[in-house]
Amino acid sequence: MAHGDASYLKFLADNYTLNDNFHQSVMGGTMANHIELGFGDQIWFSDGQGNAKVPPTAQIENPDPQPGTNNWYDSDGYGGAGGSGGGSYVNCSDLAQPGVPAVVNYLEALPRPVKPNCEKDHYYLVNNYNPAYNGDGSSSIGQSVFTIPATQVRHLGDALNEKNIPWKYYGDGWNIYLSDPNFANPLDTYCNICNPFSYATDVMTNATQRTLHIQDSQNLYEDIKAGELPAVSIVKPGWPADGHPASSKLDIFEGFTKNIITALQANPDLWANTAVFITFDEGGGYYDSGYVQPVDFFGDGTRIPLLVVSPFATGGHVSHSYSDHVSILKFIERNWQLKPLTTRSRDNLPNPRVAKDNPYVPVNSPAIGDLFDNFSFNPGAK
Numbered sequence: 001m002a003h004g005d006a007s008y009l010k011f012l013a014d015n016y017t018l019n020d021n022f023h024q025s026v027m028g029g030t031m032a033n034h035i036e037l038g039f040g041d042q043i044w045f046s047d048g049q050g051n052a053k054v055p056p057t058a059q060i061e062n063p064d065p066q067p068g069t070n071n072w073y074d075s076d077g078y079g080g081a082g083g084s085g086g087g088s089y090v091n092c093s094d095l096a097q098p099g100v101p102a103v104v105n106y107l108e109a110l111p112r113p114v115k116p117n118c119e120k121d122h123y124y125l126v127n128n129y130n131p132a133y134n135g136d137g138s139s140s141i142g143q144s145v146f147t148i149p150a151t152q153v154r155h156l157g158d159a160l161n162e163k164n165i166p167w168k169y170y171g172d173g174w175n176i177y178l179s180d181p182n183f184a185n186p187l188d189t190y191c192n193i194c195n196p197f198s199y200a201t202d203v204m205t206n207a208t209q210r211t212l213h214i215q216d217s218q219n220l221y222e223d224i225k226a227g228e229l230p231a232v233s234i235v236k237p238g239w240p241a242d243g244h245p246a247s248s249k250l251d252i253f254e255g256f257t258k259n260i261i262t263a264l265q266a267n268p269d270l271w272a273n274t275a276v277f278i279t280f281d282e283g284g285g286y287y288d289s290g291y292v293q294p295v296d297f298f299g300d301g302t303r304i305p306l307l308v309v310s311p312f313a314t315g316g317h318v319s320h321s322y323s324d325h326v327s328i329l330k331f332i333e334r335n336w337q338l339k340p341l342t343t344r345s346r347d348n349l350p351n352p353r354v355a356k357d358n359p360y361v362p363v364n365s366p367a368i369g370d371l372f373d374n375f376s377f378n379p380g381a382k
Contacts, residue, residue: 008254009307012261012278017313017374021360022306023292024282025325025346026299031128031193033281033301037234037325038196040345042124042298043151045089048132048141048201050152052122059145061087061126063099074098088127088146092118092297107294112365116297117344126298128193133204134181135174135190135214143182150201154345156232156329157197157213159338166230167213168223171195172238172256174216189238194281224263227270232332235260245284261309275310275375277328293322295346295366300324308374317376320359321369322352330370 001010025036035043045055062074075087093116095101107114118124125148132150134140140147160167171177173190180188197203197214204210217237223229236242243253257278264271288303306323326346333340333347340347351369352362 006250006254008258009250009278009305012257012307012309014316015314016310017308017317017319019306019308019319019321019323019371019374020303021290021320021322022279022304022327023290023322023324024280024299024301024304026126026282027301028126028282028298029128030191030281032126032298033325034194034196035125035199036299036346037328038155038157038199039153040156040326040329040341040347041153042126043148043153043199044119044125045123046149046151048149052119054121055089055123059087059089060097060123061090061099088125088129089123090126090297091121091123092116093120093122103297107297110294110365114294114296114366118297119344124298130192131195131198131204133198135178135192135198135210136181137204137207137210138181140181148199150204151199152201154341155196155200156332156341157200157203157209159333159341160232160336163336163338165232165336167232168219168230168234169195169197169214170217170220170233170235171214172217172236172241174214175218189240191236191238191242194236220260221263224260224267224270227267229264229270229274231336243280243284245286272311275308275312277331277371278305278307278309279325279328280304281325291322291360293362293365293367295324295349295368308371310375312375312377314376317374319371319374320354321371321373322354322360322362322367323369323371327368327371330368331372334370334372 024033026032045053047053064074066072066074091097092100104116107116129146129148130140130144132141132147157167171190173188176185176188177190217235220235237256239247241252241256242248243250264274283302283304290303292302293300330347350364350367352367353364355363
């Protein structure tokens with residue numbers, strides 16, 4: 001930034017709120033972090049009807065290095081002989097599983113021991129797998145070994161539906177993806193592993209739910225212009241604009257962000273009651289040196305940017321409150337008076353309390369904030 005890079009993001013940081021203690025929820029990839037945003041938890045291998053099952057052996061994580069190799073793991077997420085797929089599931093409730101004791105023993109040896117939060121005989125997904133449904137609700141099982149069966153775990157959409165709170169997931173490229181689930185069209189830029197709701201049976205098998213709640217980013221601009229933006233809106237750019245080092249550039253992501261902010265500000269009535277959270281799904285390989293808090297077996301992960309842009313978040317404020325993707329979920333729940341999604345989801349964690357000499361490290365760990373300290377609300381304002 002000192003040399004002029006990321007000039008628009010810097011402008012937003014200078015004029016709104018920057019949280020410099022925000023983290024990716026999982027020490028893992030794109031899909032796992034999007035799942036935390038939608039479920040406040042990790043999903044697991046099942047029979048597709050809500051019953052836990054053991055995945056194929058080739059898809060169970062084994063981080064032990066193969067003999068005679070330089071860090072080539074036995075089963076590390078991708079690959080596998082004969083196209084069988086590498087390991088991406090872990091039964092972290094079983095200390096006999098490869099790699100599990102190192103993490104669990106570390107968590108239990110902390111000054112404030114942290115529970116792994118792993119249910120017995122559940123194999124949790126910790127890498128990028130496709131959802132069990134195509135965009136039209138048809139089954140994708142069999143199209144790729146890297147596909148997780150459908151989940152019935154309660155998610156954010158369920159909580160919002162129960163209270164009749166409007167919501168949408170705007171996925172860039174969704175309209176093309178609907179007729180091109182195998183990504184044969186080079187113009188198909190949709191990220192199918194980024195939409196947490198596409199893993200959920202109750203959304204994807206219901207045409208009304210799919211049509212109402214999952215739409216293209218084109219619909220976002222139409223809704224903003226019409227003043228009909230849902231109360232909760234999640235927007236995901238496609239691969240040319242997502243900022244990922246392998247498929248995009250940061251200034252393209254900035255352009256995508258600026259278009260949305262500009263459109264919102266062009267509708268004064270809508271802008272007056274809007275808060276925009278701008279972040280990444282994960283660090284993209286650019287790891288940060290900030291403090292990482294152990295919160296369960298899956299994370300947290302390294303620091304990533306969070307900008308809060310709103311009429312209630314002006315003045316270049318910098319928040320040090322410890323938070324991660326599930327903090328956005330906690331904000332939504334507090335703002336609309338919703339309960340945590342499940343008894344085990346990470347949104348049950350308390351807000352951080354800190355010592356005066358270190359605002360970055362919660363003394364009541366594990367704890368993640370609800371982001372309300374990023375705002376300056378007027379008394380009585382909703």
